Amino acid sequence: MRGWLETGNPDYVADFGDAAQPGLNVYLNNYRTQLLDCLDHAFPHTRTWLGSDRFHAGARCHIMAQPPVAWTLDAYPASFAAEVGTLFPNDLVAHELAELELALSDAQTAADRLPLSREMFTHLDWEQVSLTHASGGQVLRHTSNAAKIWSALSRAEIPPVPKTAEVPIDILVWRSDWAPCFRIVDADEAEIFMQMNPALRFVDICAQLAQKHGEEVSIARAGLLLARWADDEAVSVAAT
Amino acid sequence: MTLFGLGLRKPHYEDVLSGNVQLDFAELISENFMFPGGRPLADLLAVREKCPVALHGVSMSVGSVSGLDRDYVQRLRALVDVIDPLFVSDHLCWTRVPGFSSHDLLPLPYTQEVLDIVSNHVHAAQDILGRQILLENPSAYLGFTESEMPEWDFLSKLCAQTGCGLLLDVNNVYVSARNLGFDPADYIAHFPMADVRQIHIAGHSQGQDVLVDTHDQPVCDAVWDLFETAMTRAGPVAVMIERDNNIPPIGELLDELAMARARADAAAKRGLGH
Numbered sequence: 001m002r003g004w005l006e007t008g009n010p011d012y013v014a015d016f017g018d019a020a021q022p023g024l025n026v027y028l029n030n031y032r033t034q035l036l037d038c039l040d041h042a043f044p045h046t047r048t049w050l051g052s053d054r055f056h057a058g059a060r061c062h063i064m065a066q067p068p069v070a071w072t073l074d075a076y077p078a079s080f081a082a083e084v085g086t087l088f089p090n091d092l093v094a095h096e097l098a099e100l101e102l103a104l105s106d107a108q109t110a111a112d113r114l115p116l117s118r119e120m121f122t123h124l125d126w127e128q129v130s131l132t133h134a135s136g137g138q139v140l141r142h143t144s145n146a147a148k149i150w151s152a153l154s155r156a157e158i159p160p161v162p163k164t165a166e167v168p169i170d171i172l173v174w175r176s177d178w179a180p181c182f183r184i185v186d187a188d189e190a191e192i193f194m195q196m197n198p199a200l201r202f203v204d205i206c207a208q209l210a211q212k213h214g215e216e217v218s219i220a221r222a223g224l225l226l227a228r229w230a231d232d233e234a235v236s237v238a239a240t
Numbered sequence: 241m242t243l244f245g246l247g248l249r250k251p252h253y254e255d256v257l258s259g260n261v262q263l264d265f266a267e268l269i270s271e272n273f274m275f276p277g278g279r280p281l282a283d284l285l286a287v288r289e290k291c292p293v294a295l296h297g298v299s300m301s302v303g304s305v306s307g308l309d310r311d312y313v314q315r316l317r318a319l320v321d322v323i324d325p326l327f328v329s330d331h332l333c334w335t336r337v338p339g340f341s342s343h344d345l346l347p348l349p350y351t352q353e354v355l356d357i358v359s360n361h362v363h364a365a366q367d368i369l370g371r372q373i374l375l376e377n378p379s380a381y382l383g384f385t386e387s388e389m390p391e392w393d394f395l396s397k398l399c400a401q402t403g404c405g406l407l408l409d410v411n412n413v414y415v416s417a418r419n420l421g422f423d424p425a426d427y428i429a430h431f432p433m434a435d436v437r438q439i440h441i442a443g444h445s446q447g448q449d450v451l452v453d454t455h456d457q458p459v460c461d462a463v464w465d466l467f468e469t470a471m472t473r474a475g476p477v478a479v480m481i482e483r484d485n486n487i488p489p490i491g492e493l494l495d496e497l498a499m500a501r502a503r504a505d506a507a508a509k510r511g512l513g514h
Contacts, residue, residue, distance in 0.1 A: 023381030
């Protein structure tokens with residue numbers, strides 16, 4: 001039965017006999033339709049960008065090549081996102097659109113974390129506090145304008161022309177008030193985010209900034225970042 | 241006492257959360273809430289505040305020859321501990337072997353060997369969950385010549401060996417009967433109703449050569465008749481309408497639930513019922 005579902009090759013189910021073929025077809029159709037629906041649901045803007053026919057052709061190739069392994073269907077889109085660049089090698093942005101959609105999807109069900117708020121600022125010992133990403137937080141590094149294309153598609157606007165970025169584009173993804181969100185960040189902010197962990201105090205991060213930009217600039221910059229993160233609900237307190 | 245509820249899907253959450261719709265219980269799909277956090281779990285907890293919840297799974301795969309996925313069951317246990325559900329159920333089927341998960345409910349041959357495998361897995365699952373589970377009779381699109389006993393007999397023996405309960409899906413009986421050529425009334429007459437804790441009522445579609453358990457149509461008259469017959473032999477059970485696709489406004493499902501009450505009452509008046 002597994003071979004039948006994975007390939008549709010009737011040799012795998014010849015023992016069932018001809019009379020079983022209508023039933024076998026139902027199982028095959030259920031299997032493939034479920035996976036196709038799963039990918040459709042996970043990558044709505046990647047599908048719009050590629051066009052439904054191209055997207056579905058690629059999805060069908062992927063379904064034939066890589067069966068699901070995990071008990072949850074929610075794990076299946078990750079394998080597709082990893083293959084989009086191979087499935088559509090001539091498309092400049094499709095793989096990064098898929099990567100962004102996967103990160104947004106993962107953020108939706110990531111572990112809940114209490115976000116840092118402005119009200120918490122005065123109660124924290126800033127000599128000791130360390131920060132971490134808010135729920136679902138991660139940084140993506142893109143080489144194209146996929147994020148701007150995603151934003152245009154999400155507003156049902158005509159997307160910009162796809163192009164390679166002159167420098168890598170860092171995108172912060174997280175969940176705020178149950179909704180996944182993202183914004184493009186500069187290299188400093190991306191680096192801070194990637195470094196965040198419970199063992200690294202925020203003052204240590206500020207010290208690194210000071211080495212790059214000088215103390216006065218870095219203090220002002222750290223203050224602005226903290227305020228922005230609190231407003232965005234983008235970080236949480238890891239340890240105090 | 242018979243309970244009447246719905247398979248609650250996202251389009252109808254607000255109807256329940258607003259208090260506009262009162263249900264004896266709501267059944268939700270376990271795997272949709274087995275996440276570390278986020279909105280789904282918050283929604284489930286909010287529903288749980290309004291009415292008892294039954295958790296219905298599709299991924300336990302009690303028929304897998306490769307063994308029970310203990311990580312899956314432990315995650316389910318974590319959800320059960322939070323929700324304290326009315327019932328925890330899954331299907332008599334297999335969905336998984338190493339390196340492959342079908343995400344579809346695949347059929348089993350009803351042999352003593354398979355009964356032993358399923359019994360071991362049900363025992364293990366109940367041990368991890370710390371409670372009884374219910375198993376649902378699946379819709380079948382093919383049968384196995386190797387089967388040594390009818391499905392009802394297999395399920396009856398499974399209950400006797402493991403202490404599990406049953407979820408009788410009346411629509412599945414009808415779909416399987418039409419597809420495999422047996423008499424659904426005969427199946428219901430033999431079904432071990434004393435072990436039934438929950439009943440599903442649903443709709444189906446006509447496929448190319450077989451009926452397909454699509455849960456996208458209203459319940460048909462033949463399934464209502466079968467439900468009424470089943471209720472003449474049922475003890476206290478939780479009855480619900482299951483609709484997963486082509487989901488209508490909740491009023492249509494409540495109309496079907498009213499029909500379920502009427503049919504259950506009719507069964508009771510036949511003098512043998514709940």
